[in-house]
Amino acid sequence: MRVTDSMMWNNMQRNVARRQSDAQKAQERAITGKKVGVPSDDPSAFAQGRTEQGNIARAENYERTIGLTRPVLGQTDAALFQTEDILRRIRDIAITGANDSYNGSDKDSMVQELEGLRNQLISIGNTSSGDRFIFAGYRDDQPPYDTAGAYTGDTNAASVEISRGVDMQLGVTGEAIFGTAGADVFTTITNLQTALGTSNGLAASAAVAEIDTRFERVRAVHSQLGIDMNALDISESVVLRAKDTATERRSSLIDIDAALAYTDLARAQNALAAAIQIAGQLPPPGLATRGG
Amino acid sequence: MNLGDAFNIGRNALLASQRGSQVASHNLTNASTPGYTRRVMEMQSVPLQHGGGVRTGEVTRAVDPYLERRGLGARGFSGESEAKVRALAVFDTVFADGQGSIGESMDAFDAALTDFSVAPQSIPNRQVVLARAEDLAKSFTRAQEALSQARTDTNEAISEDVNAVNTKLDRIGELNKQIVAGKNQLTDVNDLEDQRDELVRDIAKSLPVQTIHDDSGAIAVVLAGSRDLVSIDSKVHHLVPTSATTTGRITIQRETNGAMEDITDLFSTGSIGGAITARDGALQDAQTALDQLAYDVSTAYNTQHAAGVGLDGATGRNLFNAPATVTGAALSFGVSADVAGQPPRLAGASDATSLPGDNRNALALLGLQDQRVASGGTATAQQAFSTMVAAAGGASRSAQDQQDFADTSLSQIEALRESYSGVSTDEEMMNIMKYQRAYQAALRVVETADSMLASLLNMRAGG
Numbered sequence: 001m002r003v004t005d006s007m008m009w010n011n012m013q014r015n016v017a018r019r020q021s022d023a024q025k026a027q028e029r030a031i032t033g034k035k036v037g038v039p040s041d042d043p044s045a046f047a048q049g050r051t052e053q054g055n056i057a058r059a060e061n062y063e064r065t066i067g068l069t070r071p072v073l074g075q076t077d078a079a080l081f082q083t084e085d086i087l088r089r090i091r092d093i094a095i096t097g098a099n100d101s102y103n104g105s106d107k108d109s110m111v112q113e114l115e116g117l118r119n120q121l122i123s124i125g126n127t128s129s130g131d132r133f134i135f136a137g138y139r140d141d142q143p144p145y146d147t148a149g150a151y152t153g154d155t156n157a158a159s160v161e162i163s164r165g166v167d168m169q170l171g172v173t174g175e176a177i178f179g180t181a182g183a184d185v186f187t188t189i190t191n192l193q194t195a196l197g198t199s200n201g202l203a204a205s206a207a208v209a210e211i212d213t214r215f216e217r218v219r220a221v222h223s224q225l226g227i228d229m230n231a232l233d234i235s236e237s238v239v240l241r242a243k244d245t246a247t248e249r250r251s252s253l254i255d256i257d258a259a260l261a262y263t264d265l266a267r268a269q270n271a272l273a274a275a276i277q278i279a280g281q282l283p284p285p286g287l288a289t290r291g292g
Numbered sequence: 293m294n295l296g297d298a299f300n301i302g303r304n305a306l307l308a309s310q311r312g313s314q315v316a317s318h319n320l321t322n323a324s325t326p327g328y329t330r331r332v333m334e335m336q337s338v339p340l341q342h343g344g345g346v347r348t349g350e351v352t353r354a355v356d357p358y359l360e361r362r363g364l365g366a367r368g369f370s371g372e373s374e375a376k377v378r379a380l381a382v383f384d385t386v387f388a389d390g391q392g393s394i395g396e397s398m399d400a401f402d403a404a405l406t407d408f409s410v411a412p413q414s415i416p417n418r419q420v421v422l423a424r425a426e427d428l429a430k431s432f433t434r435a436q437e438a439l440s441q442a443r444t445d446t447n448e449a450i451s452e453d454v455n456a457v458n459t460k461l462d463r464i465g466e467l468n469k470q471i472v473a474g475k476n477q478l479t480d481v482n483d484l485e486d487q488r489d490e491l492v493r494d495i496a497k498s499l500p501v502q503t504i505h506d507d508s509g510a511i512a513v514v515l516a517g518s519r520d521l522v523s524i525d526s527k528v529h530h531l532v533p534t535s536a537t538t539t540g541r542i543t544i545q546r547e548t549n550g551a552m553e554d555i556t557d558l559f560s561t562g563s564i565g566g567a568i569t570a571r572d573g574a575l576q577d578a579q580t581a582l583d584q585l586a587y588d589v590s591t592a593y594n595t596q597h598a599a600g601v602g603l604d605g606a607t608g609r610n611l612f613n614a615p616a617t618v619t620g621a622a623l624s625f626g627v628s629a630d631v632a633g634q635p636p637r638l639a640g641a642s643d644a645t646s647l648p649g650d651n652r653n654a655l656a657l658l659g660l661q662d663q664r665v666a667s668g669g670t671a672t673a674q675q676a677f678s679t680m681v682a683a684a685g686g687a688s689r690s691a692q693d694q695q696d697f698a699d700t701s702l703s704q705i706e707a708l709r710e711s712y713s714g715v716s717t718d719e720e721m722m723n724i725m726k727y728q729r730a731y732q733a734a735l736r737v738v739e740t741a742d743s744m745l746a747s748l749l750n751m752r753a754g755g
Contacts, residue, residue, distance in 0.1 A: 004714030005323050007707055014703055038384035039685025040692060046387075047682035050395045054674045057399035058661070061406035068410050132413065138646035141413055158651050160410050161658065170410075287721035288320070 005283065012279045019272040026261070026268035035256035045253040052250035059243035062163050066236045069160055072129050072171050073229050079124045079135070080222040083177060086117050086124075087218065090189065091211045097196045098204035107196045114196075118189045122149055125174045135174040144174045149186030151175055163235040163242075168228055176221055178214075185214050295748070298741035301345035305734030308335060308346045309727040315351055316723035323715040327490030329353040330715050331482060353482050357505075359709040360489070364496040364503075366702040368561040371497035373698040375449070375566030376691035380574055382442035383684040386435045394677060397431040398661075400424045405658040412640030413603070413648035419635045422627060425611060429625040432586045436622035439579045440540075446571045447542040451533045453498050453564050454544060458530045460491045461513065461521050467491070468510045468526040475509040485509075499562035516558040519546060531555075541572070574687030580618075581680045585666055587621035589673050590614070592665035593657065594628075600639025600653030602631075607644070609637060611657075 029035055039046045093110050125135050126143040136144035137154030144153030153174050159167040178184045188210045195203030315333045322328040334349030389395055404424040408417045467488040474481040492503055492513060504512040506524045513522040522528050532545045532552065544559065545552040559565035590612035597611035609630040615621035631637045640657075641650035666676035 002711045002716065002719075004710055004716045006714045007710045009324075010703070010706065010710070037388070039387045039681050040380075040384050040688035041685075043682045043685030043689050046685050047678040050389060050681060051674065051678050053389060053395065054399055057396075057403060061403050064403075065406055065410050130411075132411065132649070136649065138641070138643075138649035138651075140649035141647075154646050154649065156646060156650070158649050159655070160651070161406075161655060164662075167655075283717075286718045287725075288717045 008282060008284075012275075012282055016272070016275045016279055019268070019275045023265075023268040023272045026265040029256050030261040030265045033256060033258065033261065034254050035261075036254045042253075049250050049254040052246045052253065055246035056243055056250065058164075059239050059246065062161070062239040063236070063243070065160050066162050066232055066239065069162060069168065069170055070229075070232060072134055073225060073232065075127055075129055075134060076171050076225055077222075077229070079127050080177070080218060080225065082124055083121065083218055084215065084222070086120055087185070087211055087215045090114065090117055090185075090192070091208060091215070094192050094204050094207040094211060097192065098201045098208065107199070111193045111196050114189050114193050118149060118186060121178065121185060121189075122147065125149075125151075125178060134171040135177065137173040149178075149184070149189075151178070151181055151184070162232060163239050166231075166235060168231065168235075172221055172225075177218055179217070185211075188214065295741055295745055297343050297345075298744070299738065300343055302734050302738035302741060304338075304345045304347060305737060306731060308348045309730035309734055311348050312730065313724050313727035316720045316727060319715045320717060320720040320724070323717055323720075327486050327493070328715065329355055329482075329486055329489070329713040351480065351482065353485060354713050355489075356709070356712045359705065359712055361502065363493065363702075363705050363709050364501060365561075366698070366705045367493060367496040368500050368565075370695070370698040370702040371563035372561045372566030372569070373691060373695035375563040376570045377688070377695050378449070379442060379446045379567055379570035380684075380688040380691050382438055383574075383578065383688045386438045386578075387681045387684055392427070392431055392434070394428075394431045394435055395674075395681075397424070397428040398674060398677065401428045402658065402661050405654065408638070408640060409651045409654035409658050412651040412654045415635050418638045418640075421638055422631065422633070422635055426627050426632075429590075429612060429627060432582065432589075432622045432625045436579065436582050436586075439575065439582065440623075443540060443571060443575055443579070446567050446575065447540075450542050450544070450564055450567045450571075453567070454531045454533045457495050457498050457521075457564075460495050461528045461530065464488055464491050464495075464511075464513060464522050465526045465528040468522065471509040472526075481509065497563055499564050500558075500560055515546075515555070516560060519548075519555060519558065521546075570687075570691070574684065577687075578680065578684045579622075581676075581683070583618050583621045585622075585673065585676050585680065586625045587615050587618045588666040588676070590621065590625060592660055592663065592673075596653065596657050596660060597631075597639050599642075600656070601641040601644045601647070601650075602639050603636035603641075603648050605644040605647065606637070607639065609639060611638075 028037065036042045036045045036049060093114060097107065097110060122145045125145040127134055128143075132140045133143055133153070134140070135153065136142070137156050138158060139152070139154040140158075142152070144151055146152060151174050155173060155175060157173050157176070158170045160170050162168045175181075175184070178186065188207055191210075192204060192207040194200070195207060312333055312335070315331050319330050330353070331351050332354050333351050336347050336349055338345050338347050387393070401421075401424040404417070404421040408414075408421045411417055467484050471481045471484050471488065474484065488511065492501065492511070495501060495513070500516050501521065502514050502517060504514060504524070506512070508524075510524050510526060511522070512520055512524045515521050520527075520529055521531070529546055529548070532547065534543045534545060543554055543556040544564070546555050547553075556568060559568055591614070594610040594612055594614055598608050601607045602609065610628040611631060613624055613626045613628050615624055640654035641647050642652040642656075643650055661674065662672060664671055666673050667679070671679065
């Protein structure tokens with residue numbers, strides 16, 4: 001092939017330009033730590049990386065929801081323990097009251113104590129987390145129990161999504177713990193107080209039975225709560241694992257191995273230096289350049 | 293032997309070697325002139341019965357028509373891919389990940405809805421939802437604006453390209469006339485032909501052209517094998533770009549017999565063709581897909597939001613502006629005036645009697661991330677976005693690959709053409725030395741003839 005001067009120069013220009021572009025790209029990859037920075041670098045890896053980024057964001061959403069749910073469940077747990085203690089005490093009083101061997105002043109103090117226990121239960125029912133009353137159902141912006149123990153809350157309990165497709169009840173309604181109006185623990189306390197006042201042993205015994213039933217209900221709610229708290233932990237580990245997997249997948253699609261990035265950069269820079277060096281040696285010795 | 297012939301031979305040889313070294317010097321000094329083709333001088337021996345010696349013939353350009361033709365095609369391909377890469381470069385910014393991108397705005401909106409669903413009564417949570425909804429809408433609008441800008445830029449590039457081509461067509465027509473006239477007067481038109489060929493090579497980058505050579509020295513420049521841009525009679529047919537104000541699409545027309553003919557579809561290659569292909573293909577697809585997604589997303593969230601109840605107990609409000617049509621949905625994407633700046637109006641509840649803790653509608657809004665609301669109910673919004681990004685990135689990628697390939701093939705053809713038509717300084721240096729020797733030899737011929745003549749005259753004088 002006949003080789004002309006322009007061919008040599010053009011060729012060299014093209015080679016240097018290509019090496020420069022390669023070196024620039026290698027530098028970009030090393031600096032950003034990404035092998036896919038823009039969609040055109042690798043369209044399918046980029047799109048998949050975007051999906052994984054979405055999965056990571058979603059896992060973080062669940063993590064946050066779980067983080068906000070856990071303290072509410074913890075408060076519910078504590079409230080249920082307290083309620084159980086109080087119910088036990090009421091039951092003791094009812095059993096004592098059913099026994100006629102107490103005098104009038106003993107019964108008066110029992111009535112007084114029951115009044116105190118009622119107030120404790122009301123205050124448990126009005127437990128709040130932040131500005132939310134957790135046993136008020138949806139109507140959670142105001143205390144669900146008035147001073148007489150009447151429920152003004154809502155009958156639904158809010159649920160939240162704690163992992164994909166898994167909803168969890170966020171707390172319970174006051175009615176689920178204390179019973180529905182007319183058949184709640186506060187009615188039982190009032191009945192018991194009346195029974196004590198009239199020394200009605202039979203009515204006091206009936207109160208014992210009511211307290212037993214109520215206690216079972218609370219225990220059932222409590223054991224469901226235990227199951228929920230356990231489920232929350234499981235969900236959290238599932239979500240964390242999903243986040244790890246997504247992060248790893250995204251990294252393998254988008255990120256570049258640091259060692260590889262630096263090796264590539266060094267190679268590209270060497271190639272560029274070589275091309276420039278050779279360009280500096282142009283033109284090769286020729287008749288027009290011989291020394292005179 | 294006739295001594296006069298010897299003088300003649302010597303004189304012609306001197307002239308020939310002078311002319312030879314002139315041509316070699318011309319070549320040597322134009323080694324890096326763009327479009328210059330090496331000159332070749334023809335030399336012939338004169339038959340002895342006609343006096344003998346050497347005669348110089350025509351000085352011609354070393355041109356290989358086959359390589360020239362292939363060069364035009366390669367330039368068109370290179371221009372086409374370059375224009376595509378330029379037009380589609382916008383995708384890498386519009387669809388890149390990062391703060392303010394559509395992808396991350398979707399993620400952030402879902403995060404805000406998550407918090408909203410956990411505590412729907414919280415005004416700060418509601419404010420965040422509104423802010424993220426605004427961000428989401430803006431990310432669509434910004435992306436569509438960037439794509440529209442790319443479309444405008446591409447249209448302008450087409451228009452400028454066409455104008456530049458018209459100017460060059462005029463010059464080709466002018467050179468055509470000069471070359472025909474020059475040939476008639478037997479003057480050297482090589483340099484004019486170089487200029488004309490260079491102009492043809494220039495416009496070949498913009499549009500698919502071929503040339504037809506006429507014996508008169510004129511060429512015809514033919515677009516896509518069917519439409520004369522410069523005729524053999526040197527008449528120039530200008531290309532006319534239309535205005536893009538109404539259609540968003542510049543078309544190209546050519547005057548034929550006084551009527552304008554739309555020849556946009558003839559631009560199969562070249563930078564004009566590449567720009568048209570990118571504009572009406574990948575760019576248009578991305579704009580349509582973006583509008584469709586904006587329409588689907590705003591409609592889906594509006595429907596769900598309108599079904600819910602705000603803290604004020606009212607229902608039936610839109611979260612986003614309801615798009616009138618799919619076209620333009622991305623540009624008009626925004627938070628609806630019904631709820632903008634009024635966090636309590638966000639409908640987190642399903643029932644006016646269960647305020648404010650009712651989060652059922654908030655959960656339903658959040659759940660839309662898993663609903664197939666996009667692409668005619670076949671994909672979630674995120675999936676549709678990923679598909680769009682992959683398609684756009686793919687178009688941009690294949691344009692870049694095409695450019696790499698086109699550049700490589702162009703440089704190969706250019707090297708072949710250069711190898712045939714280009715100037716080698718070594719070669720020309722040797723030619724100069726060769727003609728120098730020939731000149732010296734011719735001088736000896738004259739000297740010898742002269743001394744022979746002198747001897748002859750002396751002999752006469754002596755006798």
